[in-house]
Amino acid sequence: MLRSLVLILVGAVALSAADDRKESGDASSVSIFDGVFTEAQAERGKTAYEAQCATCHGLDLTSDSGAPNLVMPAFRFGWHRRTIAQKLEKIRTTMPQGFPESMSDQEYLDVIAYILHFNKYPAGDRELDADQKELLERIVIEPLP
Numbered sequence: 001m002l003r004s005l006v007l008i009l010v011g012a013v014a015l016s017a018a019d020d021r022k023e024s025g026d027a028s029s030v031s032i033f034d035g036v037f038t039e040a041q042a043e044r045g046k047t048a049y050e051a052q053c054a055t056c057h058g059l060d061l062t063s064d065s066g067a068p069n070l071v072m073p074a075f076r077f078g079w080h081r082r083t084i085a086q087k088l089e090k091i092r093t094t095m096p097q098g099f100p101e102s103m104s105d106q107e108y109l110d111v112i113a114y115i116l117h118f119n120k121y122p123a124g125d126r127e128l129d130a131d132q133k134e135l136l137e138r139i140v141i142e143p144l145p
């Protein structure tokens with residue numbers, strides 16, 4: 001009797017631990033492949049990029065002025081395994097070169113959406129949103145398959 005009670009308790013603890021794992025897994029995993037920006041956002045970002053970034057980084061995200069390219073293979077070193085929040089922070093505080101923090105967080109995110117779109121990451125039905133900082137910290141820019 002005692003033995004089966006112990007077994008039931010052990011089973012219950014194991015089950016609830018599995019539940020916890022599942023919940024925290026769900027909450028923390030937002031895949032870059034799920035469509036984390038929209039076509040419309042990438043389009044807005046394209047306009048901002050062409051006005052604020054293209055003189056140095058190139059209209060096709062390939063630079064002929066010495067600024068880093070924002071496509072593969074250079075993209076791998078600057079972007080892979082970073083979170084959207086990390087890229088936002090880096091770009092916001094350094095770009096456009098000479099005029100950091102001259103755009104709103106939302107405009108920087110629109111430009112990031114454009115750069116991701118240009119690199120063939122899929123668009124979806126939600127936007128990268130400056131008011132969702134925690135979510136931005138959880139989206140990791142995994143390499144495309």
Ligand code: HEC
Binds near residue numbers: 049053068
């Ligand atoms: C006046 C030229 C110039 C402009 C305009 C400019 N950049 Fe840059 N950018 C550079 C240079 C030079 C570097 C490399 C040195 C450095 O990191 O500061 C760089 C580095 C970067 C990097 C780091 C490399 C990487 O792949 O992570 C990113 C991202 C970037 N720029 C994005 C942008 C964005 C987005 C804009 C527009 C909002 C922009 N830049 C505007 C010249 C420029």
